[in-house]
Amino acid sequence: MKNDYAQLPVGLFRPAPFDEAAAELTGYAPYSYWRSTFRTFIRNPISVGLLLVIVVFCAMGFLYPVFSNVDPNRVDLETSQWNLSPQSGHPFGTDGLGRDLWARTWHGTRTSMLLGFIIAVLDVGIGMVVGALWGYVRRLDRPMTELYNVLNNVPQPVILVLLPYILRPGFWTIIIALCSTGWIGIARFVRNKVISIRDAEYNVASRCLGTPLHRMISRNVLPYLVSVLIMEAALTIPYSIGSEVYLGFIGLGLPLDTVSLGNLVNLGKNNFMLYPYQLAWPTAIVAAITISFYIVGNRFSDASDPRNHV
Amino acid sequence: MGSYILKRLGQSLVTVVIVVVSVFMLLRLMPNSGYFTREDYVNMDQAARTAYLRNLGVLDNPFVQLAHFAGGLMKGDLGRSISLYPRSPVSSIIAEKAPYSLCFGLASIIISMSLGLGLGVLMARHKDGFADWMGTLYVTVVRAIPSLIWLFFIQLWISGLMGWPMIFYLDRPVSWILPTISFSLAGLGWYAIWLRRFMVDEENRDYVKFATSKGLPRTRVMRGHILRNAMVVLVQYFPQQILLTIAGSLLIESLYNIPGMGGLLVSAVRQQDNPIVQTIVLLYAVLGVLGVFLGDLLMAFVDPRIKLADCSGKGA
Amino acid sequence: MSDTILSVKDLKVDFRVGRRLFTAVQGVSFELLRGETLSLVGESGSGKTTIGRAIMRLHPASSGEIRYEGERVDGRIPAERERHLRQKVQMIFQDPMASLNERAKIDYIVSEGLLNFGLFKDEAERRQKVERALLEVGLLPEFASRFPHEFSGGQRQRIGIARALVMEPELLIADEPISALDVSIRAQVINLMNRLKRDRKLTYLFIAHDLSVVRFISDRIAVIHRGRLVELAQAERLFERPLHPYTRALLSAVPVPDPDMERVNRHVAYDPLMHDYGTEPPLWRELEVGHFVLSNMREAAEWSALGQVRGQT
């Protein structure tokens, strides 16, 4: 059968007007990276729920101390008020000095979250900058790799134990101690990523345009690492909180009159047999924070992978 | 290849030397007052304290001390402990303690590797299924709750439930079970979660889609392609993990009273027992570097794409 | 218009892979005249891209010299000269998918060079320059606020060209600008480039692996094989009278858009062993005016005779 176009009635088809500008638009698909990431992320109810957990804990941790005048270190001289189990007035009970565990828990959450955030920001910040330079500047690769090998082989306990002795235990000492080893892994990770994109053609293109190093890193390299780095940061927060618990266990944590989740866990553990709730609250919060950050971080990283954007 | 290995070993030696020297210098930042207790200060006058410190050798110029340490090392003499176990040869202290950590470490690596890799395969295979969900839950819980807490509960409850001893006895094998389990749990999760991750990554690769589309059975795709390639990534970490089991675990060993290496480094640093710290740092650095090196060798061995000489510039 | 904008003399580029030294380009000399299009043709791995990158200072030249407007631009040069070079010599890349920064907006990509050299008075001027560049390559100015992944390959390649144009360059090095594109839009880009050359009096160094493309855009063509130029001539002349066996082999591989002719077209294979360079190494010789061939004395005699013969018939 042969098509005979000539037999078609005139008027059935009209020649389409050709508009060059409109033609350009056809090649273009509206798409926003961050919006898609966000959409993919919120599609999962678990991650949204856990994000909510983080938000609520942050809010409680940062707002409670502002709006409540209960001093988490207020000692009750009345021994009958010591070690009260949860009851009205003391929703989480009191500890061995009659201090209100509800107040202590939220103050502790604040301290620990703050610790986690600062460490995450420092670790990721330092790791990102060092890693980007290390990966991007070829001349730095050799010395940095050697430095990495050295730092990576200094046993972490040596640093963690030495620093409190040299600097006194304290909030910033813990931060320095944990950061002094924490950024290395991130820097290494960033470096490997950077090396894999360093010689990509768009970077060559920028170099042809005479783009200086700082802009190469800030505009060409780091934006590609943002999602991974956010995940690293999200994982560093619970890791720091866990490390603080551990340091408290070996007696090198925060000063014990500082209210933190690590101190609460360690104090609670001492009394666990008698007053299990004193251990239960801080542990539950540490666990919830860790799980939330861990899963939210992972989901975010999944969501930020364009392959998962539908 | 031979010259490459030599070169790598040479570099590693430099790394180890720098590590040891920097820790050595760092240790000297700790105040000498740490060698004396409250009681000592009451008992000893300045002359006695100085004499004591001089005998420990900590008053010398750090470089002299370093040279001394290096000299002893050349002769195979690691020195004697100065404050933790005064006068005991460091070598014999480590020789006494390391076997415990090694045995538990190796046993737990075998368990956590076999179970963990099995779990990882299961999780990857039934991605988003029940096994995956349970595995993720397990790993999340193990990571989320401070290990301090769940290790403590395992000791308390399981030993009570089973009527097992709460601490480790060399002559009662039943007391070996809980510490081994405790050692394995975290590692198990680690292996499972990474193997799963790598396998899932591999699964999205084109060659896997191709293999599946040409009709290869799923088990064969899993075993022959995905698992193999995922393991290649994982395998480079094995040697280091195995070697560094010698470090033990402070937490588990102190819970079960295992006289291993776990707390040795921390106590030695706290008591400023420099000879012990230096030796351990040296030991760990050597094993760490060696582990990475063996990992690269192993990787070159299992992965035909990798040629040893090219490794130097590449990231792990 | 006979002034030389770029001259390359005896260029040699080495790469270090591990401890081994690998020579990518060697003994390459040519001159590029203002306003012309010189195509550099060779199979992949022949070093043609390396020459382009050596001119862009992306790879250091091991020996030889590169002059831009008479000034050395290889090795260590004053910052001022480098600045000049970076502005006046631009590059267009092979893969439009890879050569644009995915995480930056078109606005930034196009104005990156302007930002680097501060080539604008104020924000308005910068924006105006970007708009003009986009319009010039046939894109809508609104696209400035978009990301590269929202565009098709041809559009992206034009963004790449706009990025170069905004610098108001004199010399464009186009590194296989169309080989990654769909056949349907190749013409689009080629036409654009031709138009720009006309409008802006640009000089092109056009790098390609395929003689068929370059025939229609080049004034002269240089053929490169294994890091060495083997033949350079006026485009038509080269097609008419290819002298070097490699060029002939390449030419024979060009498909002819006529099935009947294509069927009888004999493909010639090139075997580097056919040369007898053991006794006398080849030199870069001008066998006829403007027609350079890499050859030794014996070959030179033979091939120019051949040319003569052919020319006579």
Place this chain on the structure above:
Amino acid sequence: MKKRIAGISLVLALIALGTAGAATLDRFDGTYIAEGSSFRYFYTPTTTDQKVAANTQDGLVEQDRYSRFVPSLAESWSSNPDFTEWTFNLRKGIMWVDSKGAKTAYEITADDFVEGFRHVADPKNGIKNLSKDIRKLIFGLNNYYLDLVDIDSGKKKDITRDKALAAFEGVGVKALDKYTVTYKLNVPTPFFLSFLVMELFLPVEKDFLAQVGPDFGVGKDKLLYSGAYYISDWQRDKQIVFKANPFYWDAKTIKVKTINLQKVTDPNVTVQMFQRGELSQADLAADQVKALAGTKWAASIYSDPPAADRFSVTYWFVQNFSSSNPEWKAFINNLNFRKALSYGIDRVKLNELDDPYKPASVIRNTVIPEGQIYDEKGRDYSDYPGIKEIRAAGNYYNKAKAREYLAKALAELTDGKGNIKGVQAAKVDMKPVAEFQVDGKLPLQMLYVHFNDPTDTKRALLLKAMLEDAFGKENIDVQFGQVIDDMFAESVEPRRFDMIYDNFRFGFADPSAQLGRLITDGGINDGQYSDPEYDKLVDEAAKKYILSERYKIFAKAEALFLDRCYVIPWKMGGSVYTITKVVPFTSPKGGFGITRFKYKGMVVEKDPITVKRYEQLKAAFLKELAAVNTK
């Protein structure tokens, strides 16, 4: 001064009575917390070291169940009339034993005691316990020691080390013959026997020492045993097993043949292990006592085990009279304020953190512990007039009185408008412990320094709450400084504190052991106060050698010291609750040296000792003790 073993048969009869019907065991399973440093028994920084030294070695004398000094390796002794020369006659034919429990060829002789002290006296051996007081006590020792120190440091070059070592001949520790050893002292010391129970005076076999060289004591076979037990098995950081020495001079008193000590750091685990029958004894913290309430074990938990070392230790609060905090310095040098402080601190409540059940039972109001030293008539020093009343005052916490004295102090020290007289605003630099700003106005800011451990932190918080409650927040503001490990070097010695608490062991059987160190610039005068009146009394007392006269003046001095509140005594050593299968009052008791760690004579039963049984045994023991002391 000669003592004889008293009424052994009586003791045995009583034990037999107490244990009638109960099955005894020949094995004791105990725990230890920290690994010992070595078996070099002259150097015993940890409790474990002291346990090892006490049970594997015997000295010349030891303390018995009633804490009397009784013969050990010395059969008898005598001293010259002014107590400056002491002569000990050794038992004959007692042999050193090795780590297999076999007799060696070495006999324990007078030379071994001299050799032991020679080891201790050489600074190269780093024996920290060789205190400056002992160096000054033994004739010629201080010079000998300092000469060696100077030679080692290169300060003294005119004499070789070997020559200096040979000068040990001149030191007052000598073997007169094979079985006689004498000690020559610089000052008359009627209480010298209480020095001899220290590890410093233990013997060592010279030839063996030379043979093992630097390895002395690094393993169980690197030492010889003279005590009731030898170490038959040892795993570092795991366990120490003692076996009864079959050749022990007093072997018949050893009931428990095997002592197995395991390292267990977690007290909860200790309790669990005890409940599972894996241990013979478990020390309990207050929380664990509570946890066991209502169980079958509750009936067997009792406190104040007499063998523990608590009695000879006193805790007290130290106040810094030379503080760099001008506000505190002004206040603490005011007697009324010090009185206010001592009335304002509820010491019983502070102790509730350690012991919620009987917190008042261990409160101590004095410096010198009771039940440790008796005069020639058997009268306890702490019953002397002046001291007895203070002891009787019990917990004198009194908020009203505290406020009354505070008001007096405030009237003297402030201008009534809250400005502290003569004190300007200043920055108090006690780095690294603390750093803060004072304004020279009320509230008075004080720095309380504590260890960064849970109990000590709780204590600090409670103290703060207490003082702020008693004095009012408008008058006092307690700040904290933390130290990790060495409180003394970081804080006490450089005076980086306003108040701190500390504890001291009563070193030897004379009030001067503490009171003599509390004088102006004394060894434990950490507050740096100075009271000439007190110094004079102590000086005067030290010159008396009739114990009752001596004690009388010391009592006067101590009463004055306490009245002026230079320190605030708090309590005696920890209030440990115990659940045990060890029959109480069967092993030696002693506040000095290492005898209190001896397991010698200990009887272990199959079942835990109930509180009822303990009370019976205690009543019987106290009766015996009274009889023994007045004898």
